[in-house]
Every structure is written in structure tokens, then in C-alpha cells.
Amino acid sequence: MHVLLARENGFCFGVKKAVELTEAAAETGKRVHNLGQVVHNPTISRRLADRGVHVIKDVAQADEGVVVIRAHGVPPAVRKEIEDRGLECIDATCSLVLRAQRFTKQLADEGYTVVILGTPEHPEVAGLRGYAGDGHHIVETQDEWEKLPKMKKAGVVSQSTQPPWAFTALVAHVATIAQEMKVFNTVCPVTVKRQHAASELAEQVRTIVVVGGKNSANTRELVNLAKMQGRNAYHIERADELRPEWLAGEDTIGLIGGCSTPMDTLLEVKRRAETLGAQTGSAERAAATA
Numbered sequence: 451m452h453v454l455l456a457r458e459n460g461f462c463f464g465v466k467k468a469v470e471l472t473e474a475a476a477e478t479g480k481r482v483h484n485l486g487q488v489v490h491n492p493t494i495s496r497r498l499a500d501r502g503v504h505v506i507k508d509v510a511q512a513d514e515g516v517v518v519i520r521a522h523g524v525p526p527a528v529r530k531e532i533e534d535r536g537l538e539c540i541d542a543t544c545s546l547v548l549r550a551q552r553f554t555k556q557l558a559d560e561g562y563t564v565v566i567l568g569t570p571e572h573p574e575v576a577g578l579r580g581y582a583g584d585g586h587h588i589v590e591t592q593d594e595w596e597k598l599p600k601m602k603k604a605g606v607v608s609q610s611t612q613p614p615w616a617f618t619a620l621v622a623h624v625a626t627i628a629q630e631m632k633v634f635n636t637v638c639p640v641t642v643k644r645q646h647a648a649s650e651l652a653e654q655v656r657t658i659v660v661v662g663g664k665n666s667a668n669t670r671e672l673v674n675l676a677k678m679q680g681r682n683a684y685h686i687e688r689a690d691e692l693r694p695e696w697l698a699g700e701d702t703i704g705l706i707g708g709c710s711t712p713m714d715t716l717l718e719v720k721r722r723a724e725t726l727g728a729q730t731g732s733a734e735r736a737a738a739t740a
């Protein structure tokens with residue numbers, strides 16, 4: 451059985467920078483804290499824990515050392531709290547997220563009611579809403595944006611990992627309920643490229659395995675895309691979660707990882723899929739000749 455890798459895989463540049471900055475901080479011998487998991491990937495989280503990096507939920511849990519802000523960014527109040535507590539801050543917020551935060555603040559400063567396309571509980575959205583001013587809205591589904599009130603001035607931005615089609619649909623709707631509208635397209639082009647790669651893969655195979663943290667928004671979006679194209683799509687975090695029955699009857703399967711999935715995890719899954727595929731193929735041939 452063949453395993454076809456998508457043409458886009460491995461860390462995006464934002465995740466790569468966040469992991470490298472955390473590892474470099476750990477090398478200094480100081481006490482290093484990640485404010486939330488640096489990326490939504492269990493393998494990387496374990497690797498950093500082995501190097502002594504502590505994951506904290508709240509700045510108050512750190513009384514000395516370094517706090518690393520992850521690629522998702524934080525609201526301004528959290529940044530201030532790190533300073534107020536006298537902690538060293540390493541800011542690994544992705545440059546694209548910083549750009550989205552700047553645009554969100556600009557919209558609020560110019561008097562627009564900010565509408566954010568995103569998952570309310572996602573940390574990146576928590577960061578964005580810290581810049582969005584009073585009366586902002588967070589919407590994720592068509593049902594939700596159809597309930598938005600009429601607005602004089604509406605400003606629209608997006609969480610980086612939202613699908614471009616949803617952003618376009620939201621903007622089209624807001625145009626019908628706002629007298630004036632300003633839009634900053636803050637959908638991440640790296641995740642868009644990854645989504646295109648997933649669609650290309652889905653054109654070539656019936657079954658796709660998607661590797662990435664279960665809480666990773668961009669990974670879940672790849673699973674949704676494959677399903678929307680009528681493919682069998684399985685979301686796993688580690689190679690040992692791969693099940694032989696998913697591969698039964700397949701000559702070729704597709705494999706893609708989220709933006710926070712390291713290449714070595716993906717290659718482990720590839721090796722296990724090839725091994726399981728060979729075993730499943732032999733068993734099927736033996737059953738056919740029996």
C-alpha cells in the first residue's frame with residue numbers, strides 16, 4: 451500500500467518560531483513557562499516538558515523566570531500582567547496574528563463595531579477580542595452571523611485558521627446589515643495553502659489520515675474539508691492510533707498534518723500505515739485464495 455503525502459506538510463513558520471524560541475529559552479537554565487501549550491501538539495508538548503518547560507494556564511502561576519507567549523498571542527491585559535509581575539517575556543506571537551491584532555485595534559479605535567469570525571474559546575480569539583473594544587461580536591457559523599444586529603459601522607476580521615469561504619460569506623452578510631463596513635482579511639495564507647493541499651489529496655484517494663492535536667483548529671479544518679469532498683477522513687494525534695481496518699481494501703491513502711504537526715510525527719504515521727497496509731494486504735490476498 452502506498453501512502454501519498456500532501457505537498458504541504460510540517461510546521462508553519464509561526465509554530466516553528468514559537469517552538470524554537472521556547473527551546474532556546476529552556477537552554478538558558480532559567481525557569482521557563484509556556485502560557486498555554488506552545489502549539490496544539492502532544493508530541494511537542496512532551497518534548498518541551500522533558501526539557502523542563504512548564505505549561506501554565508495563568509500568569510499568576512509563574513513567580514520567577516521567563517514566560518513565553520505562544521503563536522496564538524494574548525490580550526494586552528495579559529501582556530501587562532507579565533510585566534507587572536516582573537517576569538521576563540518572550541513574545542512568540544506569530545507575525546500574522548500580530549497583524550490581525552493591529553487591524554482589530556485599528557477598527558475599534560476608528561469607531562467600528564468589530565465582528566470576529568472565530569471560535570469563541572480559542573486562545574487566538576481571546577487575544578483578538580482584547581483589542582476589539584466594547585460591543586464586539588464573535589461569530590463562527592452562518593446561524594450566528596445571521597443573528598447579528600444592524601450596525602452603523604462594522605469592521606470584520608478573522609481568526610487566522612478559519613476557512614476562506616466562511617470569511618467571504620460573513621463579509622457578504624455584514625454588507626447587508628451595516629451602513630459602512632471595513633474589512634481586513636486576516637485568514638492565514640499558510641493555512642489556506644494547506645487546505646488546498648488537502649483538497650488536492652482528496653482528489654487522488656478515498657481515505658485520508660489527518661495528523662494533529664485534537665484541539666488544533668487548522669487540523670480539524672483539514673478533516674472537515676476531506677469529509678466535505680466525500681472522503682473517509684480520520685483524525686489522529688499519534689501513529690499508534692492508526693487502525694488497520696481504516697486501510698482495508700485501499701491501494702493508496704493520503705496523509706497530511708496540521709500546521710503544528712512536526713514532520714517526524716508524520717513520517718512515523720507513514721511508516722506504520724505502510725506496515726499495517728502490507729499486513730492487511732497479505733491477509734486479504736490469503737482470504738481471496740482460500
Ligand code: SF4
Pocket residue numbers: 462463464465521544545546547610611638639640641668709
Ligand atoms: S497557522 Fe498561520 S497564523 Fe497560525 S501560527 Fe502558523 S503561520 Fe501563524
